[in-house]
Every structure is written in C-alpha cells, then in structure tokens.
Amino acid sequence: MAAIASAPVQTKKNYLTALKEAISEEMAGNGDMVCLGEDIGQLGGAFGVTEGLQDSFGTQRVIDMPIAEAAIIGASVGLALNGKTVMAEMQFIDFITCGFDQIVNMMATYHYRTAGEVNLPVVVRGPAGAYGGGALYHSQMNEAWFCNSPGLRVVCPSTPYDAKGLLKAALRDGNPCIFFEIKELYRRSEIAEILPEDDYIVPLGKAAVRREGTDVTLVSYGQNVYHCLQAATELEKLGVSAEVIDIRSLVPLDEETIFASLAKTNRIIVVNEAPMTCGFAGEIVSRVTTKAFDLLDAPPVRITRLDTPVPWVKPLELFVLPSVERIVQSALQTVRY
Amino acid sequence: MPLQTTTDAAELPSHDQVSDPGIRHFATKRYRDSLTKEDCLEMFRQLYLARYFDVRLIKEKKRGRLRGTLYSSHNQEAILVGSLFGLRSTDWISPIHRDMPAFFLKDAKFQWAELDRMGLSIQQVCSQVWGRVDSPGRARDNWSHIGSKEKRIIHSTSMLAGTIPVAAGVVYADRMNGGDAVVVTYNGEGSTAQGVFHEAVNFAAVHKLPVVTIIENNQWAYGTPVRLGCATPDVADRAKGFGIPGYIADGQDVFDVYDKVMSAVEFARSGQGPSIVECKTFRAYGHGDHDDDRANKYRDPAEIEHGRLRDPIAVCRQSLLDLGYISAEEAEKFIAEGKNAAEATNEDFPPEVVDYLNSGIEFALASPQPEAEEGGMWVFKESK
Numbered sequence: 001m002a003a004i005a006s007a008p009v010q011t012k013k014n015y016l017t018a019l020k021e022a023i024s025e026e027m028a029g030n031g032d033m034v035c036l037g038e039d040i041g042q043l044g045g046a047f048g049v050t051e052g053l054q055d056s057f058g059t060q061r062v063i064d065m066p067i068a069e070a071a072i073i074g075a076s077v078g079l080a081l082n083g084k085t086v087m088a089e090m091q092f093i094d095f096i097t098c099g100f101d102q103i104v105n106m107m108a109t110y111h112y113r114t115a116g117e118v119n120l121p122v123v124v125r126g127p128a129g130a131y132g133g134g135a136l137y138h139s140q141m142n143e144a145w146f147c148n149s150p151g152l153r154v155v156c157p158s159t160p161y162d163a164k165g166l167l168k169a170a171l172r173d174g175n176p177c178i179f180f181e182i183k184e185l186y187r188r189s190e191i192a193e194i195l196p197e198d199d200y201i202v203p204l205g206k207a208a209v210r211r212e213g214t215d216v217t218l219v220s221y222g223q224n225v226y227h228c229l230q231a232a233t234e235l236e237k238l239g240v241s242a243e244v245i246d247i248r249s250l251v252p253l254d255e256e257t258i259f260a261s262l263a264k265t266n267r268i269i270v271v272n273e274a275p276m277t278c279g280f281a282g283e284i285v286s287r288v289t290t291k292a293f294d295l296l297d298a299p300p301v302r303i304t305r306l307d308t309p310v311p312w313v314k315p316l317e318l319f320v321l322p323s324v325e326r327i328v329q330s331a332l333q334t335v336r337y
Numbered sequence: 338m339p340l341q342t343t344t345d346a347a348e349l350p351s352h353d354q355v356s357d358p359g360i361r362h363f364a365t366k367r368y369r370d371s372l373t374k375e376d377c378l379e380m381f382r383q384l385y386l387a388r389y390f391d392v393r394l395i396k397e398k399k400r401g402r403l404r405g406t407l408y409s410s411h412n413q414e415a416i417l418v419g420s421l422f423g424l425r426s427t428d429w430i431s432p433i434h435r436d437m438p439a440f441f442l443k444d445a446k447f448q449w450a451e452l453d454r455m456g457l458s459i460q461q462v463c464s465q466v467w468g469r470v471d472s473p474g475r476a477r478d479n480w481s482h483i484g485s486k487e488k489r490i491i492h493s494t495s496m497l498a499g500t501i502p503v504a505a506g507v508v509y510a511d512r513m514n515g516g517d518a519v520v521v522t523y524n525g526e527g528s529t530a531q532g533v534f535h536e537a538v539n540f541a542a543v544h545k546l547p548v549v550t551i552i553e554n555n556q557w558a559y560g561t562p563v564r565l566g567c568a569t570p571d572v573a574d575r576a577k578g579f580g581i582p583g584y585i586a587d588g589q590d591v592f593d594v595y596d597k598v599m600s601a602v603e604f605a606r607s608g609q610g611p612s613i614v615e616c617k618t619f620r621a622y623g624h625g626d627h628d629d630d631r632a633n634k635y636r637d638p639a640e641i642e643h644g645r646l647r648d649p650i651a652v653c654r655q656s657l658l659d660l661g662y663i664s665a666e667e668a669e670k671f672i673a674e675g676k677n678a679a680e681a682t683n684e685d686f687p688p689e690v691v692d693y694l695n696s697g698i699e700f701a702l703a704s705p706q707p708e709a710e711e712g713g714m715w716v717f718k719e720s721k
Binding site: 079 | 492494500502510511514536711715717
C-alpha cells in the first residue's frame with residue numbers, strides 16, 4: 001500500500017505548460033542557451049510561458065528586452081553567431097513584422113550566404129491565431145511570409161505533446177525557426193494530456209494522422225485541426241469517413257503522409273486560418289495537383305480565412321474564419337463530386 | 338615627440354571633443370600620443386594600400402575584368418586604417434559596402450601577408466571581388482557581403498544599420514563567455530535614420546555592451562544630403578539620446594580617427610558601454626560607380642572640390658613631415674593624393690603595396706567560379 005501511495009501522480013498538462021517545460025528543460029540541459037524577449041523576465045511573458053525562468057537561470061540568460069523586435073532578432077542572430085542557442089519570444093506573432101528585415105534578410109540567409117560557415121540555432125516563437133476576439137493585431141497567422149523565405153523552419157503544434165516535442169526539436173535543429181503557438185490552445189483543458197517523463201522530441205517534417213478515414217482527407221495545422229476533428233465527427237453521422245492530418249511543420253513539409261492519405265481517399269480539403277491568396281493551403285494544394293494529380297477524384301478545396309484582416313467583434317471575426325460548418329459542407333460536396 | 342594635429346580647426350566643427358561635453362569625457366589625445374614612429378609609418382603605408390585597392394579595382398572594372406558595382410572608399414581610407422589599427426586580434430568588426438579594405442586591414446599591422454592573422458587575406462578579398470570560389474562566402478553574395486566567424490568579421494546585408502544588433506548580440510555572448518572583445522561597427526550617416534540603428538544602440542546602451550559604432554559621415558546618403566537625413570548639427574549628437582558618449586573625429590586625419598576610436602574602444606572594453614564615433618569626411622565619387630556621372634550633377638562642383646581638398650594621404654604625410662618621421666625627399670616619392678583612378682599609376686604607390694594587391698589578383702584570377710549546383714546548396718544546415 002505504501003508503495004502505491006508514494007507513486008507519482010501523473011497529471012495532465014496543458015499546451016502552455018508543455019512549452020514552459022520544453023524551454024526550462026533545454027535551458028537546464030544547454031548552458032549556452034539564452035532567452036530574450038519583451039517582459040519575459042520578472043513578468044514571465046505576457047502569457048506566462050517564461051514564468052519562473054529568470055529566477056531559475058538569471059538575468060544574463062533570460063533577458064528582458066526593450067520594445068524593439070528588430071533588436072531582439074538581430075541580437076539573437078549575433079548571440080547564435082557567437083555560439084549560443086537562442087529562444088526569442090515575440091509577445092504576439094503579429095509584432096514579428098517589426099523585426100521582419102532581421103528575420104528574412106539577416107537570419108534566414110546567413111547559412112546560405114556564408115556557404116555553411118555559420119548556422120543559427122534561433123527559435124523565434126510567439127502566440128498566434130484568431131477566434132479569441134484579439135482583433136487585427138493580436139490574431140494573425142502570418143506563417144506564409146516565412147515559408148516564402150528560404151532558410152527558415154516553420155512549425156505550428158496543435159497538442160501539448162507536440163508543443164513540447166517540436167519546440168525541443170526546433171531548439172536542437174541548428175537552423176532558424178519561426179514557431180507558431182496557438183494562444184487559444186494555451187490553457188484549453190480538454191486537450192491537456194500526460195506527457196512523457198523522459199526527454200523526447202517530435203521531429204520536424206513529420207505529419208500526424210489525427211483520425212483515420214477513407215472518404216476525404218482534411219489537412220490542417222494549429223487550432224483548425226480541432227475544427228477538422230469536429231467536422232469529421234459530424235461527417236461520420238452523415239456517413240462520410242474523414243481522415244484528419246495535422247502537418248505540424250510547414251517547412252519542412254511531410255508530403256508523403258498527405259499523399260498516402262490521398263491514395264486512400266482521393267479527395268482533399270486543406271483548412272487554415274490565414275488568408276487564402278498565396279497562403280499555405282494553396283501551397284499544399286499546388287503540391288498535390290503537381291505531384292499527385294492522378295490520385296485526385298475531385299478538385300482540391302481550400303478553406304481559409306477570407307482575404308481580409310481579422311476583425312474584432314465576434315460575428316465579424318467568425319464570418320471571415322474557417323468554421324466546422326464550412327468544412328462539413330465542403331466535404332459533402334467533395335465526396336459527391 | 339608627440340604627434341601634432343595638422344587639422345585646420347576652422348574646416349570642421351568641434352573636433353577633439355565629444356559632441357556634448359556633459360555626457361562623458363573629452364578625448365585626451367593620449368592614444369594618438371602613444372603611437373610610435375613605426376606605427377605612424379605603418380598607418381601611412383596602409384593608407385596607400387587602401388587607396389591602391391580602390392584605384393586598381395576601378396581600373397580593372399574599366400578594363401571590363403570585373404562585374405558588379407564598386408563602392409569606392411576613396412577619400413575615406415583614414416577612417417578604416419585609423420579605426421582598425423588599435424584593435425586586438427580578438428575584437429570583432431562589421432564593415433559595410435564602402436569599407437572593402439577593412440576586410441584585409443583587420444589585424445594587418447606589420448603582417449599583411451600573414452594568413453593566420455584575424456583578418457581576411459588579400460587573396461580571399463580579391464576572390465570575392467572577382468566572384469571566385471575562394472571567396473570566404475564562395476561568391477554567393479556580392480561585394481562587401483562577406484565575413485568570417487573564425488576571423489571575427491560579421492557579414493553584412495544590404496540593409497543599412499542591420500549589423501548593429503547582430504554586433505550587440507555577438508559581444509553579449511562574448512561577455513557571457515568571460516571575454517573582453519569589443520565590436521566596431523561601420524555605418525554611413527544615412528544609416529542612422531534607420532529604426533534598427535536606434536533599437537540596437539539603445540539595447541547596447543542599456544546593457545553597457547562594448548559596441549563602438551563608427552559613423553562615416555561622408556555628407557551624402559546616395560543622392561540625399563545629410564541635412565535631409567539628420568536634424569542635429571552633428572550626427573554624433575544622436576548619442577545624447579542613448580546616454581552614451583558621442584565623439585567627432587576628423588575623418589581625413591588617420592591619427593585623429595585612431596585617437597577617438599581608441600578612446601571609445603577602451604571605454605567599451607572597460608565595461609562602460611557603447612559609443613558613437615562620427616568621422617567627418619566626404620564621398621569622393623558617386624554612391625557606387627553606376628552613380629559617378631549623376632553624382633557630379635546632384636552635387637555642387639565647389640562642394641566636391643572642397644570635400645576632396647584634404648586627402649587623407651596628404652594629411653598624414655604632412656603630420657609625418659612635421660614630426661620628422663620622414664624627410665622632404667621621402668615625402669615626395671609617392672604622390673597618390675588627389676588622383677582619380679584614371680590619373681593614378683603604379684608609380685604613385687609604394688612597390689610593396691602594388692605587389693601585395695597583385696598577389697591577391699593573381700590568386701583570384703586563377704581561382705575558378707563555383708559550380709552552378711552550389712546555387713542550391715546551404716539553404717539549411719543538414720540535420721544531425
């Protein structure tokens with residue numbers, strides 16, 4: 001009885017806790033790792049992702065930066081150039097625009113223009129995504145800009161397990177990475193899960209099949225994965241079997257898992273909450289049509305945000321964003337094509 | 338015998354003092370006074386070296402042996418020579434487009450041809466200019482966009498002031514490792530209008546990072562005069578807003594540049610933080626060689642003549658004469674000052690200068706272009 005009583009109680013951990021653990025474990029394991037960002041020290045970050053980090057690792061390794069994203073990214077590049085591994089926090093991923101030049105021209109190209117002499121282990125992470133009433137400048141998914149800048153990894157986890165494993169993988173990858181965290185998932189209790197006690201990573205460039213199905217493939221990432229899963233449940237009631245793929249990393253992209261699913265279903269719908277034009281949904285559809293055209297029995301479909309900013313009040317916001325209902329309707333049309 | 342200043346004080350505003358004496362301290366001339374005769378003669382030779390590099394490349398371009406734009410450092414050589422001369426081999430630099438000689442002048446004191454020194458070899462620099470595989474960046478980006486992590490030279494992009502936050506990060510890491518390296522960054526006066534300039538210098542000031550920001554104020558940012566880019570009388574005045582020293586140096590006087598930069602460097606090394614050193618100079622030609630003809634139109638001929646009046650080679654020579662370090666006879670041996678590329682000949686330069694560059698050019702011309710497939714390589718570091 002005593003042995004049972006003293007066994008550790010495994011508690012479920014949410015997405016935010018998973019991120020916190022990834023950062024503090026990497027900091028503990030790598031004395032050459034540095035974190036910098038706005039308000040990440042004593043405050044612990046706007047959302048608390050770095051809570052307690054400065055107490056554990058000191059002000060030299062956990063740096064409260066001025067409100068200056070270009071300096072944050074540029075300093076990260078310099079730290080990495082001189083041997084450090086860097087986690088740089090954007091308070092909101094929307095604010096990354098203020099450091100854009102340093103990301104796409106300085107950081108992304110460094111390995112290329114030095115013919116491999118320099119590699120930069122820098123992860124720029126920050127809260128992203130809509131559906132929370134954050135309005136135009138606290139709701140963006142601007143991943144396409146970075147997918148269009150060669151030299152950057154682009155990652156977007158949807159579960160606590162992946163949040164921790166992908167962040168660790170990104171910090172060890174040796175290449176600069178833009179890491180999109182979904183702030184609406186930070187504290188969502190329904191997705192909390194027990195995480196492995198031992199160190200683990202989720203490799204970049206490996207998609208996850210979240211639900212198996214045979215009639216249509218729903219491809220997504222971030223919080224839209226949950227819209228797809230809900231849609232799949234609805235579709236099942238209507239007699240349609242939907243497979244749901246969470247790509248998890250955009251660059252590199254696991255095409256094989258998508259094509260393997262398509263070989264079963266022959267129909268594909270890509271869902272993401274970024275604007276449609278030149279968005280990543282278009283990239284996936286383009287790869288499908290150019291590389292797996294013969295597998296298609298119906299035109300591929302993109303369900304994205306309208307080509308608008310993200311408006312503030314709820315009816316407006318939901319109007320422009322992908323919804324479960326839109327996915328269900330599209331899937332029904334696609335399977336009947 | 339200490340060096341005497343040869344500057345006509347009426348020519349340029351407020352040298353020898355920080356822009357706001359209330360901020361920190363006056364430059365003392367103590368670094369200038371500590372230079373030996375050998376140091377002074379070496380700096381004089383390095384001025385010829387930088388000038389000859391410029392003159393020769395313009396000639397090569399005119400002969401059709403080079404592609405790409407040349408950004409001439411003519412008339413601004415004293416800034417490079419004077420600022421680099423006192424650095425330690427462990428220090429970092431980040432030059433930009435008009436600073437091409439900085440790559441081979443770094444850690445070059447008395448040992449130009451030494452390959453182990455903490456600067457690029459003339460062979461590497463020429464290979465870069467000619468777009469050859471022996472360029473340190475294997476000719477993947479053009480002109481001055483090279484560097485070396487090993488040699489502690491930060492690689493620039495075309496986005497001005499963009500290396501200053503990188504420089505700040507580099508020395509932050511160095512401090513974490515217990516080092517005492519200083520980084521010297523180079524920018525034009527036009528770069529100081531960039532947001533990232535202010536973000537980076539402010540960050541360095543807050544953390545007292547050893548970042549010396551040299552502003553080569555050559556009066557023209559491409560086609561825009563300094564009065565349309567900066568509202569303060571001196572660009573160094575920007576230092577006030579960061580709570581750091583701002584020095585003004587006579588950019589035509591290699592010894593004055595040395596003195597001011599060393600004041601800033603040792604201030605930084607001692608943990609007191611960053612500085613701005615504005616070096617007053619004048620851009621001899623256009624922004625790049627594509628702009629030479631236009632630059633003669635958008636700039637008043639009288640301004641150009643006045644701006645080029647005090648050639649850094651002539652200013653240095655006069656100092657050496659005044660000090661008795663060279664004889665009048667020696668002083669007349671190599672007259673390179675005031676001559677454009679078309680007018681200058683090899684006889685205007687010391688033979689060791691000509692030989693040094695020839696060795697670099699010969700090497701570069703024998704170096705192949707990179708294989709085409711390299712264009713697709715090194716986007717990512719391969720996973721372990």
